[in-house]
Amino acid sequence: MKIYFAGAIRGGRQKVKDYHKMVERFQEHGHVVLTKHVADPNLTVEGSEVTDRHIYERDTKWLEECDLVFADITVPSLGVGFEIAYAENLNKKIYAVYEKDKGVSRLILGDTNIEIIPYTNIEEVLEKIDIICGGKE
Amino acid sequence: MKIYFAGAIRGGRQKVKDYHKMVERFQEHGHVVLTKHVADPNLTVEGSEVTDRHIYERDTKWLEECDLVFADITVPSLGVGFEIAYAENLNKKIYAVYEKDKGVSRLILGDTNIEIIPYTNIEEVLEKIDIICGGKE
Numbered sequence: 001m002k003i004y005f006a007g008a009i010r011g012g013r014q015k016v017k018d019y020h021k022m023v024e025r026f027q028e029h030g031h032v033v034l035t036k037h038v039a040d041p042n043l044t045v046e047g048s049e050v051t052d053r054h055i056y057e058r059d060t061k062w063l064e065e066c067d068l069v070f071a072d073i074t075v076p077s078l079g080v081g082f083e084i085a086y087a088e089n090l091n092k093k094i095y096a097v098y099e100k101d102k103g104v105s106r107l108i109l110g111d112t113n114i115e116i117i118p119y120t121n122i123e124e125v126l127e128k129i130d131i132i133c134g135g136k137e
Numbered sequence: 138m139k140i141y142f143a144g145a146i147r148g149g150r151q152k153v154k155d156y157h158k159m160v161e162r163f164q165e166h167g168h169v170v171l172t173k174h175v176a177d178p179n180l181t182v183e184g185s186e187v188t189d190r191h192i193y194e195r196d197t198k199w200l201e202e203c204d205l206v207f208a209d210i211t212v213p214s215l216g217v218g219f220e221i222a223y224a225e226n227l228n229k230k231i232y233a234v235y236e237k238d239k240g241v242s243r244l245i246l247g248d249t250n251i252e253i254i255p256y257t258n259i260e261e262v263l264e265k266i267d268i269i270c271g272g273k274e
Contacts, residue, residue: 008213009242009243010213010240010241010242010243011213011242012213045240046240051247052243052244052246052247053247053249054247055243055244055247056243056244056246056247056248056249057247059244073215075213076145076147076148076149076212076213076214076215077213077214077215077218077242078210078213078214078215078217078218078221078241078242078244078245079218079242079243079244079245080215080218081214081215081216081217081218081219081220081221081222082218082219082221082222082242082244082245082248083218083222083244084215084218084219084222085218085219085220085221085222085223085226086222086226089222089223089226103147103182103183104147104215105146105147105148105214105215105216105219106146106147106189106192106193106216107189107192107193107196107215107216107219107220108215108216108219109189109193110188110189110190110191110192110193110194111193111219112190112193
């Protein structure tokens, strides 16, 4: 499968270690994470040197190409919100995980097209990824 | 015209005074701002008492109904990102303003379907609203 992993970049990099664990788990199952740079601790809020237009064209192409979107919505992010609505319009399967005690967008929480998974511990997310990938291998 | 004003709620309420000025300016021109609650200083990050599902159904209905979307994207917000992509899919005219020194989503900045307006001063935004509304009355 091709996975579109969505997480905050300019919104804040405080969850990058968790993003990394999630991306790594998909990769351990043999899947391709198109957006693996989102989980790269070297990617700062400044982002990469490519142009904004390049980012838009690359990311929307990946959204079309992917088999599913897996978003961590804990950290508020314009990009992640945009990606979710964009993917929804393409009828993609969307999972959105978030830390239970964080107040995330109620518009997103009310969207029944998304499978929303609150978590208290990163291990719960990794187990969910195992299930998505067809069980622990 | 019916305006869908988009601004951060759970993402943070630090810009609510500016939101209020923008909404007020549209209203001074005689337009209806469907989402005027976003600019209400009494609306906290906790939001209102209605259900998440109600918010989703109401906001997506308003997005269908509106003549244009006017978003302040300065404060990172999942909801605002979602609303922009959702509106784009409905071929709505979208304006996105942001404080010039703030680093906003590069995916959004690279989207040529949006008219993006960086600003240093709220007065610039209000003047833009006057232009959108067909000149100062």
